Amino acid sequence: MPIQIQIRLYASLKPLEPPSAASHPLAPGTTAGEVLAQLDVPSARVKLVFVNGRKADLSRVLEDGDRLGVFPPVGGG
Template sequence: MAGKIKIEVRLFANLREMFPQESRGVKEFQIPADFSIDQLVDLIGDIDRSTVIIMQNGRREKDFGKKIKDGDRIAFFPPVGGG
């Protein structure tokens, strides 16, 4: 049976509203050691998988099946628009 790991999740722009205001978009989670990014998205809430930009330890990650490791920093960004 796998243990628990600790990670840091950062939400940016309008996604920050998913965490309490005082957290300023940053929250630590303890999750099962075999958790994937996809499972983390489900845990956090209503994030659109088709448009969200995910960074794992500062690197863009497109594989939602990728496993998360102890101490990882996962950041979620909404799509960037301009004009």
């Protein structure tokens, strides 16, 4: 049984957000890093990863209902 997570990619990563972002199916045991690899998100452009509003590592195993957010480095003014 796949689990469902929510995916939010910000700024320059947004075009890589899948159509299923609001309810993205995932095999149990999948990590945040594996999800980003599946979406072809370049690791060099990933700076902040957060799950359910808290900072997380790419090794974080995602669970059903998790909200995964990814922010690239942003420094403009």
